[in-house]
């Protein structure tokens with residue numbers, strides 16, 4: 001297997017959104033820390049409002065795991081607002097697949113990579129970044145707000161198509 005194939009392979013592919021990541025799953029995989037992508041993972045890129053379900057989900061995980069938000073978005077006020085709303089530490093402008101800010105979050109959590117889950121909706125940013133650091137990587141379906149028209153998520157689909165072609169992605 002080539003190096004890129006290895007980096008493109010999520011440890012776990014969830015057939016649902018991030019809300020399907022349960023405390024039982026974290027426990028099963030020995031995860032004690034989570035790094036969450038923000039846009040299209042917790043809420044639509046085009047929405048400023050977190051759903052009540054996401055608030056409840058975060059609260060259900062809090063007793064079991066440390067959680068950091070690490071976003072590629074360079075809109076600091078947006079990510080800060082979401083971090084404050086969820087009462088979670090956050091980093092913005094991460095430039096994933098760069099490892100820099102993931103490493104920073106991992107150091108703050110003081111956990112080995114094997115106990116850290118990197119959770120996001122994109123293969124070429126979230127999954128590659130987490131895999132580069134030996135984290136447990138989880139690919140989720142994009143979060144779509146109910147009032148929003150269905151989107152095609154073309155770039156995400158293209159990444160999955162390409163990695164299938166390369167033999168990396170076999171859910």
Ligand SMILES: [Mg+2]
Pocket residue numbers: 037038039040041120121122
């Ligand atoms: Mg995303």
